[in-house]
Amino acid sequence: MVVLTGYDPLPGGLRLPRGIVLSEISVLSEPMQRLLFHSGYVEPPSAAAARRTKLPTPVATRGTHENLVRMTAPRLLGGLSPDGEAVDLRTHRAAYAEPPISRRGRGDAAIIDAVEAAGLRGRGGAGFPTARKMRTVAGAARPPVVLANGTEGEPASGKDAVLLSRLPHLVIDGALWAAAAVGADRVVIAVDRSNGVAAEAVAHALAERERHEPSAVAIEVSWTPPRYVAGEESALVQFVNKGVAKPTVGAGRPFQRGIDGRPTLVQNVETLAHVAQIAAWGPDWFRLDGTAGEAGTALYTVTGAVTRPGIVEAPMGATTMEILAMAGGPSVPLQAALVGGFFGAWVPTEALWRSHTRAGLEPYGASPGCGVIVALPAGACGLSETARLVAWYSAQSAGQCGPCVHGLADLAAGCTDLAHGGGPGLVEQLRRWGSMIEGRGGCHHPDGAVRLLRSAFAVFADDVAAHSAGRPCRASASVPFIYVPDAAHGWR
Ligand SMILES: Cc1cc2nc3c(=O)[nH]c(=O)nc-3n(C[C@H](O)[C@H](O)[C@H](O)COP(=O)(O)O)c2cc1C
Numbered sequence: 428m429v430v431l432t433g434y435d436p437l438p439g440g441l442r443l444p445r446g447i448v449l450s451e452i453s454v455l456s457e458p459m460q461r462l463l464f465h466s467g468y469v470e471p472p473s474a475a476a477a478r479r480t481k482l483p484t485p486v487a488t489r490g491t492h493e494n495l496v497r498m499t500a501p502r503l504l505g506g507l508s509p510d511g512e513a514v515d516l517r518t519h520r521a522a523y524a525e526p527p528i529s530r531r532g533r534g535d536a537a538i539i540d541a542v543e544a545a546g547l548r549g550r551g552g553a554g555f556p557t558a559r560k561m562r563t564v565a566g567a568a569r570p571p572v573v574l575a576n577g578t579e580g581e582p583a584s585g586k587d588a589v590l591l592s593r594l595p596h597l598v599i600d601g602a603l604w605a606a607a608a609v610g611a612d613r614v615v616i617a618v619d620r621s622n623g624v625a626a627e628a629v630a631h632a633l634a635e636r637e638r639h640e641p642s643a644v645a646i647e648v649s650w651t652p653p654r655y656v657a658g659e660e661s662a663l664v665q666f667v668n669k670g671v672a673k674p675t676v677g678a679g680r681p682f683q684r685g686i687d688g689r690p691t692l693v694q695n696v697e698t699l700a701h702v703a704q705i706a707a708w709g710p711d712w713f714r715l716d717g718t719a720g721e722a723g724t725a726l727y728t729v730t731g732a733v734t735r736p737g738i739v740e741a742p743m744g745a746t747t748m749e750i751l752a753m754a755g756g757p758s759v760p761l762q763a764a765l766v767g768g769f770f771g772a773w774v775p776t777e778a779l780w781r782s783h784t785r786a787g788l789e790p791y792g793a794s795p796g797c798g799v800i801v802a803l804p805a806g807a808c809g810l811s812e813t814a815r816l817v818a819w820y821s822a823q824s825a826g827q828c829g830p831c832v833h834g835l836a837d838l839a840a841g842c843t844d845l846a847h848g849g850g851p852g853l854v855e856q857l858r859r860w861g862s863m864i865e866g867r868g869g870c871h872h873p874d875g876a877v878r879l880l881r882s883a884f885a886v887f888a889d890d891v892a893a894h895s896a897g898r899p900c901r902a903s904a905s906v907p908f909i910y911v912p913d914a915a916h917g918w919r
């Protein structure tokens with residue numbers, strides 16, 4: 428197996444794979460091969476092959492073949508300004524036409540059709556088909572609202588902050604395209620108020636629009652408290668309506684009854700950025716990257732034991748190892764990876780060679796989630812790391828449902844015991860508690876802890892056995908590896 432070594436960023440955010448020669452390309456996953464061909468980084472082997480890789484004509488409002496090639500890889504990050512500043516409205520408009528005016532209560536089926544043909548799935552975690560959500564909201568009796576979810580409560584994730592702080596107009600355009608798709612006359616952008624850079628960039632971008640491009644759609648920002656659960660869609664809706672960022676239990680789903688009781692389309696900000704690009708470049712262009720079932724590219728926050736931690740963009744279907752390679756590759760031997768973030772699951776190293784898609788990770792009970800990958804070095808203690816993450820889950824509970832409040836506290840205490848050495852029957856007890864908690868919360872928050880713990884039992888089975896027998900590894904007493912933030916914030 429050839430591991431890619433070194434992707435050097437070029438000015439403008441493009442990345443050039445160094446040291447790849449054609450004979451090695453064949454060991455890359457098919458989506459990565461296509462990405463490299465389309466982006467012009469690799470000479471096709473022959474004129475015949477060049478013809479086979481011919482790009483379709485973009486259906487963009489302002490597209491040329493040339494900038495299509497430039498944009499194909501990376502697509503979102505390709506638009507970053509090399510000086511690290513947010514892209515201003517003028518620069519943004521040189522590449523993207525203004526979104527159409529939304530007609531209140533009258534959606535635009537053609538936009539939804541394009542999103543459907545593109546096969547876009549949400550990038551906020553659950554991977555739900557975006558067009559399906561749009562169609563439901565567009566068909567509702569009352570005029571809907573669009574809620575752009577940029578809260579990014581997942582501690583290991585940074586991709587939404589990059590989009591909001593560096594490409595705010597792409598996100599706002601996506602929200603306006605979504606508004607036109609469903610016939611919304613109001614857009615709310617939710618931003619974690621502790622994320623100062625993103626908050627400032629969004630506020631500045633909206634002020635620019637106010638001056639140069641006033642919109643018929645009311646666009647406002649909701650500054651959310653830095654709590655993980657605040658990013659859950661019903662919590663966001665309740666925050667906008669009542670100023671409390673806790674999930675509502677049994678109050679109907681946002682797509683039925685959301686902001687001001689109106690049907691509300693909640694989409695992650697990366698999803699909306701893709702919507703803006705699909706609107707500009709068309710579904711065929713979007714499908715140039717990715718797999719048949721999981722199209723386009725996605726942003727990944729790659730941290731842990733990699734040479735250059737950061738945000739990278741890869742085609743859906745690239746293997747996890749290829750994505751790690753875009754972050755410089757593993758810096759030391761790995762024992763596992765946390766995929767999907769704290770709300771995700773551990774996978775063993777064998778999984779790193781599989782496609783980083785829902786289909787590829789499904790056998791391990793994992794999914795790409797919001798695109799977080801944390802590479803765990805061989806020297807760390809996976810069980811101790813898990814125990815600290817489960818304690819974080821417990822601290823982040825919104826305190827409304829018994830299984831979440833008490834169940835997560837018990838689970839966290841039990842995991843900590845296990846990390847310190849455990850005792851007979853503890854693992855079975857933890858498994859039982861997990862089954863009792865799962866699916867019993869008002870939202871999916873507790874389910875995340877149970878999934879994480881189950882994956883730890885599978886991936887660190889040898890450690891579990893040693894800890895249960897009272898023989899914790901030496902690493903369990905060493906410095907924690909994954910940074911876990913505190914939860915000392917209110918809900919308002
Ligand atoms: C506990 C919890 C926390 C969540 N936090 C976020 C978040 O920070 N950002 C986000 O986009 N989605 C988050 N979600 C998912 C949202 O509820 C919602 O599904 C998502 O914003 C929809 O966008 P998408 O379809 O574009 O992915 C969270 C879900 C749960 C259960």
Ligand code: SF4
Binds near residue numbers: 675823831867
């Ligand atoms: S499960 Fe936990 S986080 Fe979710 S609504 Fe209940 S108490 Fe709140």
